[in-house]
Amino acid sequence: MERCVLLLALIGFCSGQSRLGSYNLESSVSVSGISSGAYMANQFHVSHSGRVVGAAMFAGGPYYCALGNALTSTGPCMQFPSSIALTPLKAYTQTGANTGLIDPLSNLARGRVFIFSGTKDSVVVQGVSKKLEEYYASYITTGSIKTVYNIAAQHSMPTDSYGGACGSLNSEYINNCNYNGAYEALNHIHGGLQRPSSSAGQSGQLILFDQSEFFNLAPAVTYGMDTAGYLYVPTACRNGARCRLHIAFHGCVQGREKVGDKFARYAGYNQVADLNNFIIMYPQARSIITNPQGCWDWWGYTGIAYATKNSFQITGVQRMMLRTMGQY
Template sequence: MKTTYKILASFCALYSGVALSNAANSGNGLPPLSLDVEQVTVSGLSSGGYMATQFHIAHSDWVKGAGIIAAGPYYCAQNDITTALNQCVNKVDAPINLDALSSVAIDYANEGSIAPLAGLKDAKVWLFHGTNDVRVTAQASDLLYRQYQSWTDTQNIVYVNDQSAAHHFPTLNEGSNCSVSESPFIGNCNYDTAGNMLNHLLPYLTAPDDSVSGKVYTISQQKLAGSDGETLAEKGFVFVPENCASGESCRLHISFHGCNQYAEVVGNSYVTKTGINRWADDNNIVVLYPQTKKSLFMPLNPQGCWDWWGYTSDDYANRKGAQISAVANMIKGINTGAINKETTNTGTANND
């Protein structure tokens, strides 16, 4: 218990610039939550997959697992949109130098801009690339697999690349035809991506029933993230199981949508139809769904993608990056129950 409180206190201190007060309870009245911030997991599709990788590597000291759908290696774009388009999505015009990309992560770790890479050794990693995906090449996805192999015990990595899915989030029975990539980029593939992914990242899960009793709450990303949230939408979403809303300690999963998949374009489809909530509901997992927004001016982001090529700053892929900082600030903001518990128990914990 003492260790838990100390880690939580350190986590809170790291992001102490964000005011909690009423921010976490904005929107639809998010209940006080007590989240385990030592074992956070992330996932994402396409640009959200790139962001999930960046967030994982930036914070691997407390982000312990990542599920990546249709994305390439860390720092693939090398802070350049031309490189991103020519090497990291639907074509690879020149060979990708994986050693050079990984060396950037080594430099970031040495300067403290990301967590020590040794923290990735025991991480759980689940990767997916559909055989009908023509938006992100299999070559790029393969390189992400190789990159994680250099950092993570291979027994902890699962790479699914034999499913005939297009460029979308495959599900058991939601979305468009599995062979088609179209808005809202959720595919009816008779394949439980959410279940397979979460069961690898978080073993010993209970199989879900047919009903979902938890609720989706709206949060103010701008209030929680402060100036770091300028490139994000005003509203984000949090799925909260009933037990978590009642004050039980719960795990946290963060799911990053893809380009053209933010709520202003697809409504609640990504937040409610991937199958993640179905598994989270019966396993005390709170799910944070942060949201981007499109921009037709600088910083230019017409498709509402997460920043994986540098439109926010040169630090987009490390802890200094605005979007990575913004999401970390959101976690602190919604974790009011645990923060209140830490405040109440500080004296006792320090004497354990």
């Protein structure tokens, strides 16, 4: 057994992966995501609303939208919002809270939510994001929900400095829309942040860390998770300054196996982090037979509890979060 552990450690070392470290962090976190990552950010927020103070969703829909069905995920939850009924989704939410599968719903009332959907989004149409807004409005005052529906963006993470043409699809799903989505989202959630210039560089360190240790029952790939994730650490946070943690979930075909570190480098979060003392965690999903595009699980390919605290992916990311806080 000791030889196996040593071999796995050496494999991680040789591939450039480090053990995820701990930092001087506040106890609360925020989350965000694009597309399947938006659904995952919503699931993580609803599951752990006692810890998560806010969530930002770019091109995503309401909690448990797919009802555990892959066909529903690609149909109503992406293209046909008029077929999304919120009553069963809210009933599932209430049942989850009653049984402890998600945190008490009273926590959501103090959260802040940011929702972005481009007018040209042909992958997850705007009406789906408006259903997400309607879902959150059942638990959060409208003043704490900010929506952006007036930018002519295709299905993408909007930036003010990197990516393809705003209104067109590209293989990285990052578009230059002259709009800093990462800043706008984090500023709405936390308030009072400094805005980076569109030409700002990145002075921190992007670390490739081992995700494997956060999955105990089976290898990470069993649950559609990569063996490694990314962590961006500004110089001040590395030197012991009190910082905040933000978790950013990539979209389908946007993980490390498909585009390398492009989402972690160019989605816009790192420049905000440098100016405002945030550490940004970029957990990485990957493709498996039941998930060929490397999406986060928002329809049930890892099991029926995929949207709750018992989800293998949510549990793994929670452990990563706790490690950065020195609690795991």
